[in-house]
Amino acid sequence: MVNLRKRACLCLSVILSCGCLLSGCGFRDIDKRFFVVEMGIDKGENEPYKISLKLAIPSPKMEPGDSKSQIITAEGDSISATVRRMKSMIDKELDFGHTKVFVFGKPFMKENFRQSLDWMARRRDIQGVAFVAIGSPDAETVLHVKPPSERLPGNALILSFTREGTDSPFIMSEYWFDLYRKIKGFGKNPTLPIITAEKETFDISKVAVISEGKSKLELDAPDTEILNQLVRHLQRFVLKGDFKGKPFEMSVDQFRKHYRIVTPADGSPYIEMNILIKGEIEESAVPLFEQDWGALERNLEENQKQRYVEVLEKLRAANVDPVGFGVRYRATRHAPDTEWEDWQRIYPHIQFHVRVKVELKGTGIIK
Amino acid sequence: MTRYYYYFFLICMLINTIFFVPRILLAQRFEGAVMALILAVLVGSTLAIVFTKSLSRFPGQGLPEIFAGFLPSVLRIPIILYLGIMWGIAGSIIIVAFSFITNRFLSPETSPRLLLLCFCSICCWASTRKASAIISVTEIVIVLNLPIVAFIMYKSYIQKHFDWDSVKILSDYTFKPPSWTLLAAATYPFTGYINFALYNRNFKELKVAHLWLIPVIGTFVLFTSIIVPIGLLGVSAVGDYLYTWISAADTLRMQYGFIERVVYLFLFIYIGFSLLFVTITWNIGTQMILDCLPKRFKKTKRGRKATPWIVAGTIAATTYWFGISSNDKGMIDSVKLWLSIRLASEIGVVLLIAWMAWHKHRKRRIRHG
Numbered sequence: 001m002v003n004l005r006k007r008a009c010l011c012l013s014v015i016l017s018c019g020c021l022l023s024g025c026g027f028r029d030i031d032k033r034f035f036v037v038e039m040g041i042d043k044g045e046n047e048p049y050k051i052s053l054k055l056a057i058p059s060p061k062m063e064p065g066d067s068k069s070q071i072i073t074a075e076g077d078s079i080s081a082t083v084r085r086m087k088s089m090i091d092k093e094l095d096f097g098h099t100k101v102f103v104f105g106k107p108f109m110k111e112n113f114r115q116s117l118d119w120m121a122r123r124r125d126i127q128g129v130a131f132v133a134i135g136s137p138d139a140e141t142v143l144h145v146k147p148p149s150e151r152l153p154g155n156a157l158i159l160s161f162t163r164e165g166t167d168s169p170f171i172m173s174e175y176w177f178d179l180y181r182k183i184k185g186f187g188k189n190p191t192l193p194i195i196t197a198e199k200e201t202f203d204i205s206k207v208a209v210i211s212e213g214k215s216k217l218e219l220d221a222p223d224t225e226i227l228n229q230l231v232r233h234l235q236r237f238v239l240k241g242d243f244k245g246k247p248f249e250m251s252v253d254q255f256r257k258h259y260r261i262v263t264p265a266d267g268s269p270y271i272e273m274n275i276l277i278k279g280e281i282e283e284s285a286v287p288l289f290e291q292d293w294g295a296l297e298r299n300l301e302e303n304q305k306q307r308y309v310e311v312l313e314k315l316r317a318a319n320v321d322p323v324g325f326g327v328r329y330r331a332t333r334h335a336p337d338t339e340w341e342d343w344q345r346i347y348p349h350i351q352f353h354v355r356v357k358v359e360l361k362g363t364g365i366i367k
Numbered sequence: 368m369t370r371y372y373y374y375f376f377l378i379c380m381l382i383n384t385i386f387f388v389p390r391i392l393l394a395q396r397f398e399g400a401v402m403a404l405i406l407a408v409l410v411g412s413t414l415a416i417v418f419t420k421s422l423s424r425f426p427g428q429g430l431p432e433i434f435a436g437f438l439p440s441v442l443r444i445p446i447i448l449y450l451g452i453m454w455g456i457a458g459s460i461i462i463v464a465f466s467f468i469t470n471r472f473l474s475p476e477t478s479p480r481l482l483l484l485c486f487c488s489i490c491c492w493a494s495t496r497k498a499s500a501i502i503s504v505t506e507i508v509i510v511l512n513l514p515i516v517a518f519i520m521y522k523s524y525i526q527k528h529f530d531w532d533s534v535k536i537l538s539d540y541t542f543k544p545p546s547w548t549l550l551a552a553a554t555y556p557f558t559g560y561i562n563f564a565l566y567n568r569n570f571k572e573l574k575v576a577h578l579w580l581i582p583v584i585g586t587f588v589l590f591t592s593i594i595v596p597i598g599l600l601g602v603s604a605v606g607d608y609l610y611t612w613i614s615a616a617d618t619l620r621m622q623y624g625f626i627e628r629v630v631y632l633f634l635f636i637y638i639g640f641s642l643l644f645v646t647i648t649w650n651i652g653t654q655m656i657l658d659c660l661p662k663r664f665k666k667t668k669r670g671r672k673a674t675p676w677i678v679a680g681t682i683a684a685t686t687y688w689f690g691i692s693s694n695d696k697g698m699i700d701s702v703k704l705w706l707s708i709r710l711a712s713e714i715g716v717v718l719l720i721a722w723m724a725w726h727k728h729r730k731r732r733i734r735h736g
Contacts, residue, residue: 028476121607124471124472124475125475127617127628128614128617128618128630129617129618129619129620129627129628162622164622175528175618177528177599177600177614177617177618178528178618180600180601180604181530181533181599181600181601181603181604181605182601183604184601184603184604184607185533185601185602185603185604186603324530324532327530327532327533327536328532330532330536330539331531331532331533331534331535331536331538332535333539334538334539335539336397336539336540339539
């Protein structure tokens, strides 16, 4: 009995002494944190960097247009110094764990922005699945746009990029981890979507191809759509055709792409690309059901093939490679020491042999 | 019986696919890492199978008892003591690495010392439990966590951004001779079987069915641990990352999951795996060291033994001291050194056991004519 009591005393004292360790773990409560939802990086007027942070203000209601946020901006000579400087502008701890969108200003992208990526890669709390984009006219303006339908701060851009909301064929979103691996690797140029700020909304329909740490080629909306199909295997888009002078459109629901790089010993190298597209007629000026579908398909194939070759040649002319032909070349050739130099020699002269096969599955619910 | 064998095999496999092994291999991915992987499957499986077959000739006996029948104590005690320390270090490096990771990714504001102290005391307490209790806990942890690990592996392979071309680029670098350190790192995941050097005591007979599963699971897990980071982080950029697998898990996203970032799911599973792994290794280390102590130290005090606590406490205290005085760079260098020594010692132990098994077999044959 005495033994038991002694043991109980010992147990109790051990437990109580553990209390000494509970001086708190330095953890800051959630109400003492500011969650950064979007971050904008621009070229400053006087200093090399101008950072804008969109801070979410939590609110108990979640109704359209009720999203509350605050934007703070500061300039500095490095990102980390500027962010540290910004801590004195607010009353809470900055938390980058929920930063989903990083916007680089368009003028900033004209210069070498590679160095600014180091800060993002080095920090433990930046998400690999954050989105990176270019802001036009600059990042700060994009951050200031407040769509009236937004329920949560920064949610409008997130929904556009994740494809959970809109499913536009013009949006070519880029994950942060994907950008980093392409910039560090050889043979595939990263692309960044360009967000154009409008009064109460955004327009994300263009894309910029990045090469050597700066924005090298900017594609307009129609070319962006084509590139989106080639790079991201986008499944939903529209093909335009014409039947005896009357236009019609086909909505695509399946898209498959295969390609191989052929370098014959004698003769010029070429890329053989086979594309299979399946879909239904979405709009037409004349009834098409009774017509010869083979002719319709050939018309679409011809149009589409031309578009692909046009865009691919435009990219080749700018010496950028967002599709990743270079990576494929390195993957399929077995000369690790010379293949990258070989490819750089080959790419400017490569020919594109594109074969498109269109399969029409129906004409919608009317003839 | 068979299933316990595979639990220990799996826990070692899974622990080492996230800590140092992929990082060491990927740092030298262009200088022989692929060859090291292929050789490791051969060497690792051979060692595992030879060890298991030999040990089955000594039913219910641990390494110290087996050695006692063959070696004089002048040889036996240093060997067992050395093995005990090696086991201790195996757990120590994992717990230090894990406290670094927890500190960095889960609770950056907590003091690293406090974190390490907590982990060390938990494992110190757990490693003084009975071996049979630890074996049962292993089963529970594996059964609870394995489906989630399988889910993460599946999710990373079907990820839309998985770049197989990057993986294929690596195939150009297959036929490069690997260094000893690379081979040592690549064979480490196969080492789970070695825990039976002591846990064999808890089983009447070591009979393992489906031994062919060792190379099969081994190849799959080992290659996954290299291919997934390359496919997700890119063949060039993968060398930049210090916590390769955590960064790779951070590229996964569960759109409609309870938590969006897969990396947190991953970290929480590995808390369980790491603490369990450390418990196992420290338990074996403690038992091995205890076996070398003279009889008079094994006195019981009021029905309880104090010596396991002292030995485990010493290991934990040393680990704590090592943890607070080391940094990222010193850590990886010492792990590389330890791994190289480990492979040599492992081959030595397996050869010794095989020789003893053969000896016993021959003796019996002679006796029976």
